[in-house]
Structures are given as structure tokens and as C-alpha cells.
Amino acid sequence: MKIDPDSAKDLSAQIASAIRDAIVSGDLPVDKRLPSESELAEQFNVSRPTVREALKRLAAQSLIRTQRGATGGAFVNRLKFEDAYGQQITTSTLLLSMNAVSFRTACEARYALERACAPLAATRRSPDHLATMRAEAHRQAQPGLTDEAFCASDVAFHRALVDAAGNPVLSYQLAGAVEAMQPLMNMITFSARDRAKIIDLHNRIADAIDAHEAQSADTLLAELADYTQSLAESVFAERAAKKT
Amino acid sequence: MKIDPDSAKDLSAQIASAIRDAIVSGDLPVDKRLPSESELAEQFNVSRPTVREALKRLAAQSLIRTQRGATGGAFVNRLKFEDAYGQQITTSTLLLSMNAVSFRTACEARYALERACAPLAATRRSPDHLATMRAEAHRQAQPGLTDEAFCASDVAFHRALVDAAGNPVLSYQLAGAVEAMQPLMNMITFSARDRAKIIDLHNRIADAIDAHEAQSADTLLAELADYTQSLAESVFAERAAKKT
DNA sequence: AATTTTCATTTGTCAGACAATTAACCGTCT
DNA sequence: AGACGGTTAATTGTCTGACAAATGAAAATT
Secondary structure, three states: OOOOOOOOOOHHHHHHHHHHHHHHOOOOOOOOEOOOHHHHHHHHOOOHHHHHHHHHHHHHOOOEEEEOOOOOEEEEOOOOHHHHHHHHHHHHHHHHHHOOOOHHHHHHHHHHHHHHHHHHHHHHOOHHHHHHHHHHHHHHOOOOOOHHHHHHHHHHHHHHHHHOOOOHHHHHHHHHHHHHOHHHHOOOOOOHHHHHHHHHHHHHHHHHHHOOOHHHHHHHHHHHHHHHHHHHHHHHHHHHHHHO | OOOOOOOOOOHHHHHHHHHHHHHHOOOOOOOOEOOOHHHHHHHHOOOHHHHHHHHHHHHHOOOEEEEOOOOOEEEEOOOOHHHHHHHHHHHHHHHHHHOOOOHHHHHHHHHHHHHHHHHHHHHHOOHHHHHHHHHHHHHHOOOOOOHHHHHHHHHHHHHHHHHOOOOHHHHHHHHHHHHHOHHHHOOOOOOHHHHHHHHHHHHHHHHHHHOOOHHHHHHHHHHHHHHHHHHHHHHHHHHHHHHO
16 A cells, blocks of 8 residues: 655545555455554554545545544445445436436436346235235325326335345345336326326236246336336426426 | 434434435426535534535435535536436445355346347447457457456456447446446456367357347347356356365 | 736645544443 | 452553645746
């Protein structure tokens, strides 16, 4: 771990990189305690505040956790899927909002990924996942539901579908895409007829997954994707027309 | 932005959260300059080092960038896809290694995602992407190629395939999965016969994408997935047998 | 008018100090 | 001996104050 004081990067960034590399390479195993802040400061030949800034950078990525007290210190953190979800959602949300990714692009990505899960879900779905899917579809049919609540339930339905695939890597990858899209979805107003159509598709998707019919689920998802796209387009077109 | 000194969390973590929320909600727009560290310290009623730790946390997530000098300060950063790639790859790599995700699971996820891209790639592929795919397939056929170089070329081939789908969100999502898997792939030794089979599939996939034949590309990818799985299994089985 | 110098502002870094927390250690009492 | 309680040392969290380095703007000079 060598530090170049003349580098363009901050010292704290360099130190963070050095430690991060050690973690990613497996050099520092999970739950290994790092040297104390004072020792690190001595090793890297910097002051303690600088070391602390480096450690906070790593903590922000959930790479380490810190504990106070006599036996405390900074420990290499076992990255949980749960931790990764949060970061992925933050990152995806900002990517979508800051880079003006079109609804079309985001929607396309989301449904493409979901269709990738469908065959696996059709094979492995548990009663649990099916129950969630059906419960959400039922909730969506309740009268007086706000658009926001409808969207939230929609997200829950699709998360259950993805989780049914039984592949944590896929669940993790998709969580970001699905949840990050919620703000965009919330911009849409769903009429009663729109909702009925979507709920019908949800129910038929649940049926297909239930019956292990992968091909049928895929077709239905494609139909749902198309319908969502057209819905969004008409909403945006109408909004654009009102402006003039 | 209120800070609770009695909270379980560190002050710097609370301050980082407050600012992060303001950014994600759009309250702080891109390129907006934050107050200076001294001003923030006064606003939050903490010392400057504490504020700095909070800012470093945000910098670690590429949410802000800082600049020295008279007109310097911390600015809300426009998150680039490129920045997001790096974080995604780090996170995915650690998730796979720390949580002992099986090769089977990782491989399944990767090919499921790739197959989701195939239909789009078949529609939109540019000569550029096709050229890359063919170049990499050709490179893979060169004699004397190390296993590692073969894997690297494999990654390049598949990245081109994904990029050919022309959807940056998909590219971003998949970059993590594909690159994070490389360490796992590097554990495999590819015999000449294995390589020949893989290269043949790569060529046929490129042909299918070239000819806009989505269905055919999908089938070939499925075949490649199966073959990779069986290859890995036999390698691992052989290794296990040698141990005894 | 163009150029150079000065200056104010801001981040980067350092040194030292104290508070808060926590587990281990030690002594006392039962 | 064992349980209980106080002490202590180690470690992170926070604060204060200071100086260095960078940088653009303003002022002074040519």
C-alpha cells in the first residue's frame, strides 16, 4: 500500500483505494479488523483525520463497519444483498433522473430483464411467491386506490415475480431497475380501464407461472410491456398537447 | 435538514443522509454548489471535520465532486454511466465472492440477462458492434492464448453483444454481472476442444445477430449457457476428485 | 489595454485534545 | 470458588485551531 503525495487525488481517496483494493482482492478477509486509526495514520504517514476520511468513504460503500470501545475498530464488512439493494436503487434512481433516460428506454430495460426471469420463475415458483403475486393483483383491484398505491403494489407484484426465479443475483440486479422506475411510473395516471387491463394481465401472468407455462408468461409480459409503453406515450402526448 | 445528536448513527452519517436525500429528491439540482464546509458546519451545528467526513461519504458514491480555490466547493455531480459501472462492478464482485454465490447461480443470472438483450441486439446491432464481436471471436481462436486472455476476450465479446442492444440501462445493469463473473471464469481451464466449441457458438451468435434472427440467437445463447455450466461442473468435479 | 501582483476564499492536511463507549481486568464480597 | 462491581485501557467520535495549497477575482502596474 503505497501513497503518492504528489498524485492528483486526495490522500484520503488514495488510502481508501488502497484499502478497497485489499478488500476486493481478498487480501483482507471478511470480519478482519483493520489497524486502528492511529496505526493507519502512522503506516500511511498521514494524520488521523485524513485516515478517518478514507474510512468514511469505505463505510459509505458498506465495505467496512466501525465499532467503538476497547475491542472496537474498523472491520471488513460482509456485503449483504440488502446493503447492495440500497446502493443500487440510489444509483439507478439518479442515473435515470439525471441523465434524462427516456421512459421508453427504462421501461424496455425493465421488461427485458423481467422476461429473462420468467422462465426460471415458472420452474421454481413457490406457493409463497404465488400468494404474494395474487394478493397484490387483488389489492390493485380495490376501488379508491391512489395512483401511487397502485404503482407501489405493481412494484411488489413484479418483485415477487423476480424473486420467484430463485436467483439472488437476478433479484439484486432487478431490484434497482424496478424500484428506480417507480418515480417515472408515478407520473402516469391510470384510468379504471387501464387498471383493469393491467390487473387482468397480472392475473394471467400469475396463472401462467402457477402452471409452469414459461412461454405463456413471456408472451403476457411482452404484452404488458407494450401496453405500458403505449399508455405512457398517450399520457405524455396528452400532457404535451395541454401545454400548447 | 435536522440532525439528532442522540441518534444511533454518527453525526457525519446523518448529515450525509440529509444531503443525499436532498440530491435524490431533486431538491439540490445538478451542478448546484453546496455551502462551504464552514457554512455547513455552522448550519448543522457541528465541526468542520465532521462535515468533511459527511462530504467524503457522498464523494465515495460519486454524488458530489469538490474543487479547491476561491470559487471552489462541493458541487452536485451529474452521475455518469461510467461512474456507476465502477461501483456496480465493485459491489457485484464482493457480493459474489463474500456470499459464496455458486458458479451455477452466477452463470444462470448472467445468461438470463444476456438472453434478454439478444432480441434487442438482433434488431438494432450496428456494424461497429458486429465488428467487435467478430474480432473477439477471431482473437479467441489464436493459438497460445492464455486462459485469462481467452476469458477477457470472452467478456469483450459479450459486452459488445449487450451494447448492441442499444439500451444504456441494460448495458449498465449487465456490466456488473459480466465483469464480476470474470474471477469465477478465470478458475476454469479451457481445453482446445472447449475453446473450439465456444468460438463456434460465438461465431454463430454473431451470424444470428447479423441476420436479425433473434430466436436463433436466443437458442444459441441457451446452448452456450448449458455448455458453460457443464464445463464448469466437470472442472469442479475433477478438482474435487484430485483432492481425495 | 494588457499584464502582473495581490488578495480573499475554499478545500486539503495536520496536531492535539477531550468525550463516549466498550470490553477486559482486578478486587471485593458472599 | 464464584458472582458482582469498579477501574482501566483502548478505540472511535467530535471539537478547536492552525497552516498549506489552489484558484479565481480584484487591484496595481506597465
